[in-house]
Amino acid sequence: MSYSRENPEVSASGEDRVNAMRGYKATLSNPNTSKEAKEHAQDVLNNELGGNKPRQDLYDVRGRNKEPNRVAGGLKAAQTNPRVKEQGKKSSAEKLDQMPQE
Template sequence: MSAFQNLDPAGVSPEDRINALRGYKATINNPRVSEEAKQHAHEMIDSLGGDQPRAEMKQFDQQHDQNRVAGGLKASLSNPRVSQQGKNQAQEKLDKLSGPSE
């Protein structure tokens, strides 16, 4: 169980976990922090999954980027200033993004 799961019923986002990890890593590298606090920070990093939140966030960003690309392609299809050739290319790219039609 994550250290922060009880705060939000929907669970903690990877972004929030990354921010928490940043704080714990800063604690470990701060020379003015006690060894006890550094040990606690190490334990919290382990309980938060190490670099797992970063991998989850990267996957989320890739999906989000694909959605933005698709939105831009759709916008170009209805833009009167885009040539027919440009609209055809946008449609082809959009078809490739969405996969095979059923």
């Protein structure tokens, strides 16, 4: 995959797009980056990478690929973990109740 000023190419892969977005955001926050480079990075983020949409796409894809038994196990573990706050324990119990039963 290449990202150049002459021919910007953005992969359709959600993960690749999120990684590209991270790189451009790093460019924006780097004090050693030129004004022109920051303008280019902002332009690519706004017009080619879809703002925060790639990140949401990635979360959606990862959520669909999770194994229900592992998710349920994590939620049960959170309820007994002494480092989890009461709000988190309550939230995990609610999510566990909403999961489809097999």
